[in-house]
Amino acid sequence: MSDEADGRFWLGFDLGGTKMQSVLFNDRFEPIVRRKKKTRGHEGADSGVERIIGIIEKVLEEGKITAARLGGIGVGCPGPLDLDEGVIVEAPNLGWKKVPLREILEKKFGCPATICNDVDAGVYGEYRFGAGVKGRTVLGVFPGTGIGGGLVYEGHIFRGKKSSCLEIGHMPVVPYGALCGCGRRGCLETVASRLAMSAEIAKAAYRGQAPHLLRVAGTDLANIRSGVLAEVIDAGDKIVEEIVRDGARYLGDAIAGVVNLLAPDVIILGGGLVEALPKLFTEEVEKSLKRHIMPAYEGTYELRVAKLGDDAGAMGAAAWAEQSVISAPPTAIPAQSVSAERT
Incomplete structure (x- = not known):
């Protein structure tokens, strides 16, 4: 679906209480692929993280790009977060606790990942593009x-x-x-x-x-x-x-x-x-x-x-990932499959 030879891609993820949305953007933050799924938070964090990984993999597959071409993944999350460690401390509407989401995504996809509050992601999206x-x-x-x-x-x-x-x-x-x-x-x-x-x-x-x-x-x-x-x-x-x-x-x-x-x-x-x-x-x-x-x-x-409607959260999360990479580039992380174990 994407034949762009140059530039990195950015993936934004909006994790909500009832639905999750993943959007793949090119380096101009034009949407390439978007997919939605029900969150099903009641099934537990292990299952929920696997659903997150699955929808990201599907978006990359549809966009015809490999994870190696991702500049970063940004996730807007509900509930109290440990922003420095990239951990969902608690998501009451999902029943999740102590989910090290950033670590899981970085190990799985081999690129920098960042999490931020879901509303912060929406406001940042409006600031950058709306x-x-x-x-x-x-x-x-x-x-x-x-x-x-x-x-x-x-x-x-x-x-x-x-x-x-x-x-x-x-x-x-x-x-x-x-x-x-x-x-x-x-x-x-x-x-x-x-x-x-x-x-x-x-x-x-x-x-x-x-x-x-x-x-x-x-x-x-x-x-x-x-x-x-x-x-x-x-x-x-x-x-x-x-x-x-x-x-x-x-x-x-x-x-x-x-x-x-x-x-x-x-x-x-x-x-x-x-x-x-x-x-x-x-x-x-x-x-x-x-x-x-x-x-x-x-x-x-x-x-x-x-102005951005439903795209604000995913777009803002992806743009915040880009900002985080530019301001403090992390060391490379090798891609490998991991389970959704929680600390």
């Missing part, structure tokens, strides 16, 4: 089932000493509020995530206040997806629009706090909810920003909607 191009301090916020945040500062992913940071979804916004999945109360995710809003919307539908939603999706949270919310708001379910706008306002309030701390010049909103309702989210977030940011920061930022 809505954040030319930004100095780029903040990305992605509301979905939870709420993810990431920051790129002067071309580098902003991080803690060993792990990722910017868990904006767990900023406290409601004193003594609802219990969050993290175990704390009143986090942003309890009022502004799609899951939280869908729960309130389901209750409204049960009370007969959202007839279009009740007809289209019922009260099952699994059926109340981003596209459905946009559809029923357009059809006239005012209570649904009100609940989503309330959530977007909370989101904007939290982002305003980050602006006052870090003064980003670009703020990117992304994820399925924003893609389905871009005007609603940008309106409410902008209003919140104007209410809460310090006067000194007025007019210093641009609020943008993400």
Whole structure:
């Protein structure tokens, strides 16, 4: 499929709770091959890592290139990570613990590998190729089932000493509020995530206040997806629009706090909810920003909607692998088959 004689190829991998995607890019970061699979995290880390290796092998086969031509592999991963060691410390939604993914991939494919937080990968992708191009301090916020945040500062992913940071979804916004999945109360995710809003919307539908939603999706949270919310708001379910706008306002309030701390010049909103309702989210977030940011920061930022969609994570992970190789070239690692044993 690829007849390019010169240049290295880069492979980006987006590891999600329900699906995984692998994309092969040429040295201009044009996609050559992409494949998706269900993650099946419940089958365990050993099986999951074998699935990762399998999909990478399939992508290389379809692209008609050998692993020797890979410049590097980048993986965006959920959960707490040891970024220095390349270990998934814990992925709660997958049930994985202490998975030395970087070591496994480097030994298997004989090229440098790097891992980063999945949201960081998406924000870095937008910084390099999407809505954040030319930004100095780029903040990305992605509301979905939870709420993810990431920051790129002067071309580098902003991080803690060993792990990722910017868990904006767990900023406290409601004193003594609802219990969050993290175990704390009143986090942003309890009022502004799609899951939280869908729960309130389901209750409204049960009370007969959202007839279009009740007809289209019922009260099952699994059926109340981003596209459905946009559809029923357009059809006239005012209570649904009100609940989503309330959530977007909370989101904007939290982002305003980050602006006052870090003064980003670009703020990117992304994820399925924003893609389905871009005007609603940008309106409410902008209003919140104007209410809460310090006067000194007025007019210093641009609020943008993400451009890369589902490709952001894989593209950002691949580009971060390239950046990591350029800034600190590792020694060559011989390729060999390894098992998915965990430390």
